Amino acid sequence: MAQTVFAPWEDPTEKPLIQFKNVTKRFGDFTAIDDLTQDIFEKEFFALLGPSGCGKTTMMRMLAGFEAQTEGQILIAGQDMARVPPNKRAVNMMFQSYALFPHLSVWDNIAFGLKREGKDKDKIAARVEEMLRLTRLSKFAKRKPHQISGGQRQRVALARSLAKAPKLLLLDEPLGALDKKLRQDTQFELMDIQEKTGTTFVIVTHDQEEAMTVASRVAVMDEGRIIQVSTPAQIYEAPNSVYVADFIGDVNIISGRAKPEGDKVAVRWAEHQPDIIGTTSLPFADGQEIHFAIRPEKVAISAEEPQDAANKIAGKVLDIAYLGNISTYHVELPTGHVIKAQTANTRRLSRRQITWEDPVWISWTDTAGVLLER
Numbered sequence: 001m002a003q004t005v006f007a008p009w010e011d012p013t014e015k016p017l018i019q020f021k022n023v024t025k026r027f028g029d030f031t032a033i034d035d036l037t038q039d040i041f042e043k044e045f046f047a048l049l050g051p052s053g054c055g056k057t058t059m060m061r062m063l064a065g066f067e068a069q070t071e072g073q074i075l076i077a078g079q080d081m082a083r084v085p086p087n088k089r090a091v092n093m094m095f096q097s098y099a100l101f102p103h104l105s106v107w108d109n110i111a112f113g114l115k116r117e118g119k120d121k122d123k124i125a126a127r128v129e130e131m132l133r134l135t136r137l138s139k140f141a142k143r144k145p146h147q148i149s150g151g152q153r154q155r156v157a158l159a160r161s162l163a164k165a166p167k168l169l170l171l172d173e174p175l176g177a178l179d180k181k182l183r184q185d186t187q188f189e190l191m192d193i194q195e196k197t198g199t200t201f202v203i204v205t206h207d208q209e210e211a212m213t214v215a216s217r218v219a220v221m222d223e224g225r226i227i228q229v230s231t232p233a234q235i236y237e238a239p240n241s242v243y244v245a246d247f248i249g250d251v252n253i254i255s256g257r258a259k260p261e262g263d264k265v266a267v268r269w270a271e272h273q274p275d276i277i278g279t280t281s282l283p284f285a286d287g288q289e290i291h292f293a294i295r296p297e298k299v300a301i302s303a304e305e306p307q308d309a310a311n312k313i314a315g316k317v318l319d320i321a322y323l324g325n326i327s328t329y330h331v332e333l334p335t336g337h338v339i340k341a342q343t344a345n346t347r348r349l350s351r352r353q354i355t356w357e358d359p360v361w362i363s364w365t366d367t368a369g370v371l372l373e374r
Contacts, residue, residue, distance in 0.1 A: 006216060007231075008041035015078070017042040017167065017200050018063065023072035025058055025224075032058040033069070034224035042167075045194050045201045047211035049247075050221035056204045058224075060170050063202065064093045077167065090167040096176045098157035100145040107132070107141040110159045117164070131159040134193060151182045155189070162197055171203040175210060187213045208248050212236065220244050236295075241374045245293040250328075252299065252339045254292045258284035258371075265371055267292050270335040277310050280371040294369035299341035301329050302361050303353055309363035315339070317358045329354065331362050 008014040016039035025033040033055045040046045048056035061067040062074055065086035074081045076089065100109050110131050114124045132138045135155040140148050145156065154174065161169055174190070175183045191214050194201045205211050211218045212232040219229045220243075228240045239245035242253055254276065256269030265284050266275035269292070276292050284290055306312050318338060319330035322345075329341045341362050354360060 006043070008044070009039065009217065014041060016040060017044075017077055018202075019073070019075040020059075021073040021075070023062070023069045023074060025055075025062060025067065026070045032224055033062075035072070036224070036226060038219065038226055038229065040200065040202060042200055043198050045191065045203070045214055045216045047215035047218045048202065048204045048221060049206065049208060049211040049218050051206060051247075054221040055224040056221050057172060059221075060093070060172060060202065060204050063168070064091055064170055065089050091170060092161040092164060092166040092168075093170040093172065094157050094161045094174055096173040098145075098153050100153060100156055100160075102145055105142050105144060106137060106148065106156050109145070109156055110163050113160065113164050127163055131163050134162070134196060135159040135189075150178055151186055154178065154186060158190070158193065162193070162199060165197075166199065168200045168202065171201060173205055174203065175205075175207075183207075183210070184213075190214055212248070220247055238370060239293065239372070242291050242293065242372055243374075245370065245372065250296050250340060250342075252294050252296065254337060254339075256290060256292070258288045258290040259286060260284055264366060265290065267371070270333075270337075273313065273333070273335060274311075276369075277366045278369050278371045279367050282371065282373060284371070284373075288373075291372040291374075292369050293372055294364060296328055296340040296342035297326075298364055298368040299339060300363045301331065301341040301343060301354060302363070303358065305361050306363045310366035311368075312361055312363040313339075314359065314361055317354060317356055317360055320354075320356065329360070331360060 018040040020036050020038045023033055023036045024031065048059060050056050058067060062069050065081065065084065081089065107128055111124050111128045114127060132141055135158055137152065137155055137159060140152060145153055175186055178186060187210060203214065215232060217229055218232055218235050219226045220235065221227065222243060228235060228244045235244060235248055239248065245251045246253065254269050256267040259266040259268055259275065264277055264279050266277055267290055268275050278292060313333055315331040315333045317329055318332040321328040326342050326344055331339050331341055333339060339362055
């Protein structure tokens with residue numbers, strides 16, 4: 001049986017769980033969110049990604065009810081949130097600091113919100129046990145927060161947030177305090193927990209790798225606007241602008257003038273250099289400014305001139321970054337441009353041919369890069 005792809009945003013009959021409708025938020029003269037319209041669907045793991053000050057946390061605080069929008073509407077499950085206070089929304093928020101109660105055990109931290117709602121003891125106990133199992137914390141139930149690791153504290157905060165079964169969980173830089181290896185492990189745990197509970201997660205992060213790992217869709221933000229919303233693969237392979245291409249992963253960008261040639265476009269980018277040939281479905285006018293973006297792993301590097309490459313340019317090796325599994329070559333072109341080419345290190349070091357200052361050729365196919373208008 002073929003697995004159905006999770007893509008409610010492509011189904012016109014699906015009703016969104018969250019709707020931002022022309023939302024603007026101003027703080028005095030400063031516009032933090034600028035006329036933003038966006039739908040988020042049930043069971044999505046939705047990432048808001050962008051640099052500091054792009055408006056992602058403001059968006060989240062408005063969802064939680066800690067901030068009121070200046071203009072526009074925010075709806076959750078079809079209900080306008082304008083007059084609904086934070087504690088009456090089916091939303092929970094998990095902060096970067098976790099905000100655990102140091103004097104309470106892990107068990108009591110998770111039970112805290114349920115007790116405040118006045119649920120009966122047996123129900124609370126059953127729910128806490130369920131959350132402990134889900135977050136693999138059962139054997140730490142009696143410990144205090146200072147007696148467990150940062151990763152475990154993070155899971156306690158998650159269990160406490162999920163205990164009340166919110167429709168929507170907001171996570172503000174939830175893994176910011178963890179070291180890299182633990183962050184990566186925890187990202188997969190987060191995805192697993194999100195899938196098991198079916199809760200809609202909205203995560204705010206400035207870490208592109210994190211957004212790309214966990215999210216069903218990523219919204220790349222800049223200056224209070226969403227520049228592109230798409231699946232991680234789509235954002236990486238088909239960015240809609242230089243800003244998005246540059247923000248996600250490593251990229252080479254060369255700007256020039258367009259020269260349409262049938263279904264291909266030539267980019268005139270430097271005198272005495274061959275045009276770069278690319279394919280695109282976008283219409284470019286002759287002489288229009290155009291930007292060519294290509295990922296380093298799609299650029300081949302060789303000591304000999306490749307014979308049948310659609311694009312090839314001679315240069316010399318300026319720098320080599322050896323990262324164990326891959327090497328990144330910084331190749332300087334006669335124009336002064338520096339292009340990164342990446343190769344997988346499948347052989348031992350002693351077997352590699354190319355080194356510093358070597359003359360080399362870089363090459364790529366006509367479909368390897370993306371042609372962008374802006």
